[in-house]
Amino acid sequence: MTDYHDSTKIPDARVTRINCALAKFFVACSISFWIVEHPFFVNFVKELNSAYELPTREFLSDQLLERELALVNSTVATVIENGANLTLAFDGWTSPTHRSIWNFVIMTPTREKYLYKLVDLSENSHTANYVAQVVGKIIEKLDQIKYQRLYLITPQTSHQADAKLTQLIKENNICGGGIKLYCKMRWTTASDSVDSIIRLETVLEQIITNDSNLLNDKVKRVIQTRNFFSDLRILSFVLNPLRKAVLALKSKSATLGDCFLSLI
Known part of the structure; x- marks a missing residue:
């Protein structure tokens, strides 16, 4: 019977x-809530199970969304309260309405990610001092989190190592700052990250020689690999043309010819 007729009652x-999954689907896929009342969508759901009654868009956008938000906030609060060795990461992007939105994400040692906060920073210039102030306020609110900076090859770099790196950069008159971060969503940053490590070769070798206690064993083994910096130079040679091609294609006036010229 169940092969031909739906159950007349859903527990x-x-x-x-189902309602929670539906709310997550609409939010995660950026679908307007009015679609839930569209006849084609209603027919589609009825074909799946005629006994299921779709919520209204008001119920979906208000009660269901607020309920899911409360559950997420509760989960994040639990992670903050009970977690150890947590990492605070942040990134920014421009919304379709040209607003500068920054997200702050808590990462656990097991690579789980929890969105902590979204901030609209459109009204201010994103100078180093201003960003530092914003991040500082976030950290103050997360006083139980052991915050650590993220680097390409040193995710467990201590504050002492960070301070030593900054000191040696100044003493060696190296321009361009410290190690650049790599962001998966902006893969052109891989080229910047590799180039920054090559630029700091002398500094990193000095730390290995004179202050190796500031680095963990994995980082030391990587840097001390005989061909480490040579391999990075080869990687940089490959990444830089690709980076230029991608940036060229992002231009409003870009053509395939621009991409071709960047790669030859």
Whole structure:
């Protein structure tokens, strides 16, 4: 019978799970809530199970969304309260309405990620001092989190090592700053990250020689590998043309010819 007819009654617990999954689907895929009342969407859901009654868009956007938000906030609060060796990461992007939105994400040692906060920073220039102030306020609110900076090859770099790196950069008159971060969503930053490590070769070797206690064993083994910096130079040779090609294609007036010229 069940092969030809849907159940006339869906348990309340299952309805709740379906509604929660539906709310997550609309939010995660950036779909307007009015779609839930579109006849084609209603027919599609009825074909799946005619006994399921779709929520209204008001119920979906208000009660369901607020309920899911409360559950997420509760989970994040638990992670902050009970977690150890947590990392605070942040990134920014421009919204379709040309607003500068920054997200602050808490990362656990097991690589789980929790969105902590979204901040609209459109009204201010993103100078180093201003960004430092914003991050400082976030850290103050997360006083139970052991904050650590993220680097390409040193995710467990201590504050002492960071301070030593900054000191040696100044003493060696190296321009361009410290190690650049790599962001998966902006893969052209891989080229900047590799170039920054090559630029700091002398400094990193000095730390290995004179202050190796500031680095963990994995980092020391990587840097001391005989061909480490040679391999990075080869990688940089490959990445730089690709980076230039990608940046050229992002231009409003870019053509495939621009990409071709960047790669030859």
